[in-house]
Amino acid sequence: MSVVPSMPWDVFCTVIDNYGDIGVTWRLARQLAREHDIPVRLWVDDLAAFRHIRPEIDPALDTQHLAGVEIRRWTSPLAAAEPGEVVIEALACDLPDEFVARMAAHSPPPVWLNLEYLSAEDWVAGVHGLPSPHPRLPLNKYFFMPGYTDQTGGLTRESGLSAERDAFQSAAGRPSSGSWCTDVAEDAIFFPPEELPADALRVSLFSYQNRALPSLLQAWASGGQAVHVMVPLGKAMPEIAAWFGEPMPSPGSVWRRGALTLRVLPMLDQDAYDRLLWSCDINFVRGEDSFVRAQFTARPLVWQAYVQNDDAHLAKLDAFLDRYCANLEAPLTALTRTFWRAWNEQADLGALWPRLRAALPALTAHARAWDTELAAQTDLATNLLTFCRKWLK
Numbered sequence: 001m002s003v004v005p006s007m008p009w010d011v012f013c014t015v016i017d018n019y020g021d022i023g024v025t026w027r028l029a030r031q032l033a034r035e036h037d038i039p040v041r042l043w044v045d046d047l048a049a050f051r052h053i054r055p056e057i058d059p060a061l062d063t064q065h066l067a068g069v070e071i072r073r074w075t076s077p078l079a080a081a082e083p084g085e086v087v088i089e090a091l092a093c094d095l096p097d098e099f100v101a102r103m104a105a106h107s108p109p110p111v112w113l114n115l116e117y118l119s120a121e122d123w124v125a126g127v128h129g130l131p132s133p134h135p136r137l138p139l140n141k142y143f144f145m146p147g148y149t150d151q152t153g154g155l156t157r158e159s160g161l162s163a164e165r166d167a168f169q170s171a172a173g174r175p176s177s178g179s180w181c182t183d184v185a186e187d188a189i190f191f192p193p194e195e196l197p198a199d200a201l202r203v204s205l206f207s208y209q210n211r212a213l214p215s216l217l218q219a220w221a222s223g224g225q226a227v228h229v230m231v232p233l234g235k236a237m238p239e240i241a242a243w244f245g246e247p248m249p250s251p252g253s254v255w256r257r258g259a260l261t262l263r264v265l266p267m268l269d270q271d272a273y274d275r276l277l278w279s280c281d282i283n284f285v286r287g288e289d290s291f292v293r294a295q296f297t298a299r300p301l302v303w304q305a306y307v308q309n310d311d312a313h314l315a316k317l318d319a320f321l322d323r324y325c326a327n328l329e330a331p332l333t334a335l336t337r338t339f340w341r342a343w344n345e346q347a348d349l350g351a352l353w354p355r356l357r358a359a360l361p362a363l364t365a366h367a368r369a370w371d372t373e374l375a376a377q378t379d380l381a382t383n384l385l386t387f388c389r390k391w392l393k
């Protein structure tokens with residue numbers, strides 16, 4: 001499905017903080033190369049951050065190849081390279097002036113896209129595809145908006161994802177199969193299967209700092225059912241360690257209190273993290289990419305949005321919930337909204353957790369229906385190709 005297979009596409013990524021910028025961009029770059037045979041050149045300004053989600057990355061190299069993608073260090077000034085036929089500024093990063101000047105010197109110029117952050121808000125559809133003329137040069141930059149409707153660019157979703165996930169989930173099944181934790185990563189520092197009671201609730205927790213954490217941990221510890229939680233080292237760890245009265249842990253540490261067993265994970269590579277999400281009964285996720293991937297698990301999730309000025313993230317949260325809960329019955333909608341709001345407003349979750357726990361079977365059925373809806377949409381990479389083809393004729 002490539003436009004002109006021999007012509008590269010340039011994808012630029014600035015890591016602002018954390019892992020979402022490179023996480024989103026890498027998934028797209030890899031899919032364009034793998035599923036559409038596009039020679040992608042991915043320019044990244046922080047290879048050390050990239051290495052956290054893909055350990056094969058060598059931060060010392062100016063050029064390297066992974067999964068069919070050419071990865072270039074984004075230096076200033078940028079290494080000399082002729083622009084490809086499509087240039088993507090991922091997540092609203094700014095292209096170097098000298099590269100833009102080179103783009104303008106081409107006839108016809110490359111298709112220039114600003115791939116924006118994901119939002120479920122209604123205004124997104126109105127902006128998707130709009131041109132933004134360069135103030136001086138004969139170039140247009142087009143907004144490409146990810147989203148949840150056909151009027152947007154869609155979501156990045158690999159073509160075989162549902163089948164791969166379903167096979168994994170049915171093979172892993174309940175822990176009695178003994179395979180789920182060792183499949184997550186080869187170094188088997190996760191739960192030994194023999195330590196996981198058959199009725200244990202499996203949870204992954206990837207969040208920012210959150211004052212609601214102690215109340216959630218307390219609710220897990222004091223509940224009647226075993227809760228096994230996997231937490232990658234990161235932002236939430238100081239609050240978790242403080243609640244357990246422990247110093248900062250290293251990967252592999254296990255803490256127990258009451259019904260709660262919490263295992264500290266290293267940062268996994270992105271594909272292993274996907275499998276961790278598939279393995280759990282409920283996933284706490286954040287930002288953008290883990291949030292989307294959790295929706296693709298067909299299991300319930302709780303999202304902590306990345307905090308923005310003027311509480312813009314709460315508008316994003318509500319907009320998503322409007323869509324997510326559209327076909328959910330009223331009491332479950334109210335519970336989902338209340339729980340997600342409380343998590344994002346960092347309020348006490350002690351009384352809410354038992355209610356959410358009781359609703360998990362119904363929420364699991366809903367999560368599967370939501371994933372089925374998403375799987376029926378055209379994915380972002382395919383939409384991107386269709387869009388570019390229009391301008392490359």
Ligand code: TRH
Binds near residue numbers: 016267270
């Ligand atoms: O890390 P995030 O918070 O990223 C961001 C950035 O803060 C960014 O500036 C902001 O704009 C954006 O969120 C909305 O959360 P996110 O988006 O979920 O990205 C995390 C990435 O890390 C994702 O690709 C999954 C990956 N990951 C792993 O590969 N291994 C792991 O063990 C974990 C926990 C995550």
